[in-house]
Amino acid sequence: MNTASQKHHENCVCKLKMDFNFTKVIVCSGHMTDRANRANPRFPPEKEALVREQIINQLHLWQVDTGSLAICSGARGADILFVECCLSLGAQIHLLIPLSQTEFLARSVRLDNTNWQDRYLALLQQRNVSVFFLEDFLAKNPEKFLMIDNIFAQNNLWIIHTAQTMLRFSPGESAQLYAILVWDEQSQGDGPGGTADFADRIHQSQGTIAIINPTKLTARP
Numbered sequence: 001m002n003t004a005s006q007k008h009h010e011n012c013v014c015k016l017k018m019d020f021n022f023t024k025v026i027v028c029s030g031h032m033t034d035r036a037n038r039a040n041p042r043f044p045p046e047k048e049a050l051v052r053e054q055i056i057n058q059l060h061l062w063q064v065d066t067g068s069l070a071i072c073s074g075a076r077g078a079d080i081l082f083v084e085c086c087l088s089l090g091a092q093i094h095l096l097i098p099l100s101q102t103e104f105l106a107r108s109v110r111l112d113n114t115n116w117q118d119r120y121l122a123l124l125q126q127r128n129v130s131v132f133f134l135e136d137f138l139a140k141n142p143e144k145f146l147m148i149d150n151i152f153a154q155n156n157l158w159i160i161h162t163a164q165t166m167l168r169f170s171p172g173e174s175a176q177l178y179a180i181l182v183w184d185e186q187s188q189g190d191g192p193g194g195t196a197d198f199a200d201r202i203h204q205s206q207g208t209i210a211i212i213n214p215t216k217l218t219a220r221p
Contacts, residue, residue: 022170023067025163026059026086027207029156029198030078030182031214032108033116042184043077043214045114050217051078051182056085058210062178066090071163073097073155074123074131075108076116078182083123093129096162098155100135134158156198160205177207184215 031043043051064070070086071094072079083093097104110117123129134155138144144161145154167175179202183195202209 022069026178028072028082028180032077047214054212095131098134
């Protein structure tokens with residue numbers, strides 16, 4: 001991120017701390033939509049509408065609104081759906097991105113014959129969305145996450161760390177941490193830093209968790 005972007009990053013955080021009293025912070029982690037050749041489906045593309053419905057229902061249950069902050073990465077599937085739903089309710093959004101923009105788009109967003117990249121780039125234009133990059137955070141906080149050598153696991157910790165920090169800035173004693181996990185509930189994912197890892201860390205933080213398992217969702221008759 002260039003110097004101008006870093007300054008924007010700092011100004012956004014300071015403004016939020018001074019001017020915005022968050023009543024709740026909601027984080028999200030979850031599977032990307034499956035590629036066509038995936039052997040064991042976790043988030044089949046045809047389940048997207050069902051997952052979206054579950055996310056918005058859960059956000060309504062938690063009364064997410066303009067007094068809420070939503071934090072996640074920006075991968076296709078769970079992350080982008082979560083952000084789109086939170087924006088529809090007026091929440092502020094922090095996107096915490098583990099890779100450079102170019103690499104992130106290639107590894108975690110873009111998928112042939114889909115519009116995920118367009119949707120991600122559209123989110124960046126929304127006034128309620130602030131974007132931050134892990135490399136910038138670690139440059140200023142080199143002591144953080146020294147024991148974690150996987151960048152996606154580091155990003156999980158960064159999301160939770162940021163949520164906890166924002167809750168500490170909230171003046172209200174009732175501010176709470178919530179988490180939506182779009183997850184097949186398997187204890188082992190495709191590698192370190194997946195949704196199972198995130199779930200363990202939220203449990204350790206005593207957050208309130210809602211699990212949406214795409215493999216179990218079926219359309220109503």
